[in-house]
Amino acid sequence: KSTTLIFELSKKGRRGAHLPACDVGGPSAAELLPAEALAAEPPPLPEVAEPEVVRHFTNLSTLNMSVDTHFYPLGSCTMKYNSKRNERIAGLPGLADLHPYQPESTLQGILQLFHELQQYFGEISGLPAVSLQPAAGAHGELTALMVAAAHFRKLGQKRTKILAPDSAHGTNPASAKMAGFEFVTVKSLPTGNVDMDDLRSKLDDTVAVFMITNPNTLGMFDKTVGEIANLVHSFGGLIYLDGANMNAILGIARPGDFGADMMHYNPHKTFSGPHGGGGPGAGPICVTETLRPYLPCPVVEKTDGQYRLVYDKPDSIGRVRSFFGNVGVLIRAYCYIRTHGPDGLKRVSETAVLNANYLLSKVKHFLPVPQGARCMHEFVASGLTLKKSKGISAMDVAKRLLDYGFHAPTVYFPLTVPEAMMIEPTETESKETLDSFAEVLFRITEESGELLHEAPHTTPISRPDEVRAARQPVIKWTPAAT
Amino acid sequence: KSTTLIFELSKKGRRGAHLPACDVGGPSAAELLPAEALAAEPPPLPEVAEPEVVRHFTNLSTLNMSVDTHFYPLGSCTMKYNSKRNERIAGLPGLADLHPYQPESTLQGILQLFHELQQYFGEISGLPAVSLQPAAGAHGELTALMVAAAHFRKLGQKRTKILAPDSAHGTNPASAKMAGFEFVTVKSLPTGNVDMDDLRSKLDDTVAVFMITNPNTLGMFDKTVGEIANLVHSFGGLIYLDGANMNAILGIARPGDFGADMMHYNPHKTFSGPHGGGGPGAGPICVTETLRPYLPCPVVEKTDGQYRLVYDKPDSIGRVRSFFGNVGVLIRAYCYIRTHGPDGLKRVSETAVLNANYLLSKVKHFLPVPQGARCMHEFVASGLTLKKSKGISAMDVAKRLLDYGFHAPTVYFPLTVPEAMMIEPTETESKETLDSFAEVLFRITEESGELLHEAPHTTPISRPDEVRAARQPVIKWTPAAT
């Protein structure tokens, strides 16, 4: 398949779109606008015919692995099936062709959807106050930390620190910084659970929030979460729950019930929004009633049978995004929740956990899994032995999997496990696929280092030179660069 | 990519769709229907989960070459770009979700479209009376021959024969037979033109129709068509124009003007209906005013500003298809015609002919083109020299092209050219693509016979054993056959 760039296909005079003649007559735009504002030429975009646009992007698409085509056990990313029915529904004109500033009388359907979705998210989390506005998980973290900051400001408390374990997602410290806090790392145990002693040593009344991912990034449920929450609360701090791993506990345990004060969802993970090659996601947050006044505006409320967008909450932190939020992702989440219902959602987590434990039971015989024989919806195998015995790295294994038609697991995360391979099968894969993946993984561990260092062999490209990319950055095409 | 069959993925108890509970209550279907009519079990269809359905068919699709992904110069098939705008429009609920028996008051939009399309088809062909009903080109041929038969019945003439040249599409004789006629082959000259002497020798007053493809299947415009028409008409016969090659003469010459009494279009070719892996097509026919009374019903007429479906034409042959026809294909043809307008349609043919002649000018230097240095929208190269000198067949060349990412031309048709390779680039390809195709074709003629006999080498499968398929037919999957 060609990797010619669209710019290299350009030829002066070709074009795709033709716009209609102007039906209102009148002066030209050049006459209507001041000369000094006008460019002499339109931007030098590529000039290509429509069939070329179609063939170019169609062929590019086929260079990707995707959930629609391959098993994609990318740990922590919950690459589950993205239902086609949700795509079709989200495209209905009555949902897709709505302007955010339409009169509310013309929006009662979608506002009802949001209102119900706020309730579902609140119910599933056990944290009743919901904002649908944040645009991504990390954005939700940031928003929630701003909510916490507003809360402590209101209380007149000066709390400057955010704590989180070393096994946390990188977004946790980054969000803490953006929310104006100092970030302090707490150690975690080999199970991924929080080191209570270290936590205790770092807790005081300057700590605003302790951020915890539970189930944690090793795929284990941290049993001590209740104890942690009590401890943090005893210092007046808040617990933030990174909801990345909610796929393990839907209908089974609720963050609000095990001590969280705030959390975000990743609806693109847990509620099957398509990942879009990197986005969009969404990052709705749920908080306790105490924290509700600080949520961003608008929120949807129902009064006298009418749904309304409420903008005027005096203690609100304001807004973190234009308009309402990543509505398209939220609609899909709504569809997903309605498709499954209470039993189905619980069954999602049960199946995700069953699938992960089954795969773990197959893999642990040839790839050590430091966390032990059980996991929640994902587990982290370590390639350390393989590395030591045969010089085969987790990256080698990952690359070789591509040759067999499997996307690689997440590698080298969490940072606390050497040669980590973080495997999340999700509930929407079959036993046959898991069997076949385990078999291939075993076969790879038996293969020669030489074969693996050079892997992948059958993919559209072989391993790229990432160092060169970073050292001599070429981040746009120029005619000279070809 | 896996070629596991959907049946082999089946496991008892899996399922995709769940239908809702019955909201009307009442007795079960088993109580409502007589026991003797009921099956004990539903049919033994495969049992698969929805994600598997998606992955299976998505991956299957990627095993195909297609216009969206590859240059597809399949002669006579006019594999031009299938515009995405037409697909979107044809899917509008107001066009796609219409029942054929709705009250006419609820169908004025689509009936207007048909009415206008009838006019466009009439204008483009120069044959004003149009039926949109036939479901494919061959079906249009059959319908037109039935019209001819009705015409002669009405005249009280007993005409039993249909004539067509040996270079004609195979559907011509087959349609003649289905319409109850005897079929007689007329010789063609090396240019693909009709051998007038042979025609003369076979013409008499038992000949109902002479079927001619013009431009002919060698991609040449038969200049003698006027003479032929006069001759056939002088015996009281009719001229049928196989419209497969209309892409060469839109707005340039009209069959009605060069002597045709009847013709069909292949809107899926000329007017860019997607070919759908083998269908659907459509086969609207155009005839002279004289033949109008015999057209199938219904036709669309406009009276008092209202569009009507007219069913009661006393001399009509009746109907050849249920409902109205292949409406979806017709809508796309309408969009195509409206997108291009009079200048654009002419430009389509000019460009198609330019592209074909350009490719011919490149290819003739290394692959003889018996028809000479000029062509209309396609040309037929002969691999005879290559066959004799190096033992390389047209099929070898075709297969090797696949390795280079080009679909093969039509090979071994027309039957009158040895080792025929019928190449039709269409107007929706670039000079760069044609250059690259010509270059590859040249390179192939320089390659070793050994390499070519074994080609293709890089495709999902190598050459299949077609003899085995025909001799030991396995045309469905059975558990035993795996």
Added chain:
Amino acid sequence: MPYTYNTPDDERSMLQSIGVDSVAELFQFVPEEFRLQRPLDIPSALGELELTQHLSALANRNASAQQKACFLGGGSYDHFVPAVVDALASRGEFYTSYTPYQPEVSQGNLQVMFEYQTLICQLTGMDVSNASLYDGGSAVAEAVLLAMSVTGRNRVVVPASMHPEYRQILETYFACLGAELVTVAAPSGSVSLADIAAAVNAETACVVVQHPNFFGCLEDVQGIAKIAHAAGALLIQSFDPLSLGLLKRPADMDADVAVAEGQCLGTPMLFGGPYLGIMACKEQFVRRMPGRIAGQTVDRRGRRCWVLTMQTREQHIRREKATSNICTNQGLFALRAAIYLSEMGPQGLREVADLCVRKTAYAKQQLTSQPRFVSAFDRPTFKEFVVRDTQGRVAEMLEQAADAGYLAGVPLARWYPEMADCFLVAVTEKRTRQEIDGLVSALSAASKSSAPRPHTSLAQAAWA
């Protein structure tokens, strides 16, 4: 020219390579006298935005089944199409490819054809299936031609309860072939075995029976098959694919050829087409079958793969000796059917059929419990039924119902003059109780007579 590439520079260099001075010169072989000397008289070009606006305006002048609850049937139905069907069938590699002449780069389409053939065999119980025909109506015609070819006979028996348009197609085909179409009345809604027996003789090539029939009623296919076979004739059954979620399969009733309109398997109504002609038959007739067939084989490396096979039946090889002139199939709709059947599975198919039967029964009961309406036939029905309007104002009433938001029924007058006061109502799994109740109200309210009949009280409680 939104879809072409050639710039003036391209054109110049291409003409140079060809050795001519202008594009016009390339048309030298088209005699001057045949050249069109004026622009075509069609409207001028529209850009995509204008085109979309124009077609949207046309579409908005139609009332779609998304706006009005559709109770129309008669061979085209408003069944639910799962989203996977649209999502997968709209992949360019499927719909912009063509007949798999090059199997090495067409395994996707070929495997789909093979899977489709197998699915149709599973659905019908028949031995073999082709890869599709144009539609249900021409499939009947092709089946009849097959029967005539197999038996060497020219007489075909068809009940009046078969789709009238399918019968019209036979008439049209027969006009050229000198064959004889014998139509057997079905005054009770289904044809009687006695009437069939009376019509079948030693010249009969086949009996064609539609089950469930055009009126929605069940036929005694097995009984008819016995009569046909006893006379050396074939039994052709036209079936409703979705009905096979519940009903016995054509093979179980000893049909020789089974044909169907496959629109209900994942294709929208599309104002009647393109649709999917299904044809399956007993093994012994396979070489007489029209249409493409995919077969299994192995490639040079011994891998299982698929090719077009038995092409000696076809016109591009056999020309006038071919089994048929058909050379396209409805590949895209065979694909849709394959996806639909895979998504539904046996249980899904049964559930759809069950919903159709129950909702139809409910609608029939509700409607005929209105004083104005009576059921035309006292027969079990699958997903449609015939209602007689005692006031005889069918056309007027249906127009009024359309205004009220219901595509309420198909008037039968066009095909059955004796049933001018009747209309056909179809109820698919998509119709809700609310819509059915609304239909009943709308029809009852339409151009009401002043003299109401006494209410015929049927056991309405059963539907609570």
Added chain:
Amino acid sequence: MPYTYNTPDDERSMLQSIGVDSVAELFQFVPEEFRLQRPLDIPSALGELELTQHLSALANRNASAQQKACFLGGGSYDHFVPAVVDALASRGEFYTSYTPYQPEVSQGNLQVMFEYQTLICQLTGMDVSNASLYDGGSAVAEAVLLAMSVTGRNRVVVPASMHPEYRQILETYFACLGAELVTVAAPSGSVSLADIAAAVNAETACVVVQHPNFFGCLEDVQGIAKIAHAAGALLIQSFDPLSLGLLKRPADMDADVAVAEGQCLGTPMLFGGPYLGIMACKEQFVRRMPGRIAGQTVDRRGRRCWVLTMQTREQHIRREKATSNICTNQGLFALRAAIYLSEMGPQGLREVADLCVRKTAYAKQQLTSQPRFVSAFDRPTFKEFVVRDTQGRVAEMLEQAADAGYLAGVPLARWYPEMADCFLVAVTEKRTRQEIDGLVSALSAASKSSAPRPHTSLAQAAWA
């Protein structure tokens, strides 16, 4: 459970392999006290048919821009989306893949990112672009954070003519960071250089200017840039991508960072999201940019290919030292923008911009020639303009216009209390003359006052 595979048999054998007796046992690490002892209180499951019916019913309770002519703007617009955008972006390989962590099997997405970055550079004239951010509003915030980081300063100057919601986002972010937001009034519809000069000082990190601004008016970006640069501050321009079909590019006006809402590049309005945050900047700031960046390199066989690069800016490596916490991009919408810009090309883009300007001017002229309405500002406008209702009944009038089929304008009262009698009207290339004339009639007719003002006769003939 429509999306899972495990049959009871599967489950049994999987549990056996794990070595437990039940699925419940797998949750042993979740302490009993934290287990939810009841089913979730959410509605029970819906099959696809019911779900589709339910969501269609909700959708039908909204009035979409396909039903009512949409003249709403303010950062979200009813522009035309060519069909190729939907057709290509809906390919599963694009939308069901994720961040290209494995470049060998993600070249499609990586090349699209690289092409998108290049397209944005071509569009803006800027040196470098990232691969997208959340939306136009958070892109402004990220650009401001970049400027604060680059300059080490904490004061940010923003005209009141910038989108009020973008300013609100800055306020929210600043509340935590102790930064200072200085808002400069723009009483004439655009900000004056004098007012900007008065606000900018040595503590100023950046001036952010939106051009065309929230009121549709043009700003003197070059003039503002000079002031900012003279003070050592950065100039951040928020631009309308489509305006660049006609207007000078941010780079031509010496912007340091250019940000935009990319919704207009091929994404429907979606009630406000997901959208596309565009960010491009001068070369020197590239290592401060947030968000993913794709870079060119070669593979082991020397073939050109693409990877994610400059990841040391990012949080998964740098954690709290990252340039931002952003780790998703809006890949799917960057793809849509790339397809859109490729389909439009330079000429198409110019034509769209030209249509917007001319239709907007026509609408402004027509509307303000009505006695009831006056133009709020006497400034050139791109695709929207502010109208003052002399009767001051904006909310009421807009509701009535909606009933009459027009989403007529955005009331400004929420953000600008002093403009409670004003509304913002946007006119895209999709709006026809007929719709514009209809809008004028509908607004004039809405809750008419009894005391008409004298007609201000502008040169209407120019529009004939």
